[in-house]
Amino acid sequence: MKVFGEVVIVNFTLTSATEGMVTDRFYNTGVFVHRDGRWQAINWNATAVKH
Incomplete structure (x- = not known):
């Protein structure tokens, strides 16, 4: 997790x-x-990992 004031990226x-x-x-x-x-939440990304 990174915190930038009032913005957080997880x-x-x-x-x-x-x-x-x-x-x-x-x-x-x-x-x-x-x-x-x-x-x-203002943005979300989920990437499937191929086995």
Whole structure:
């Protein structure tokens, strides 16, 4: 996570698993801005990773 004043950028890998085996993986990046007392997502990207 990177914080730039009232803007935050988050990066993470989301995985799903069935019976202990990873079945899907996605790289995620989100941009949030703090407005009117709450955090709002202003951009989101999820990229599927090929196995």
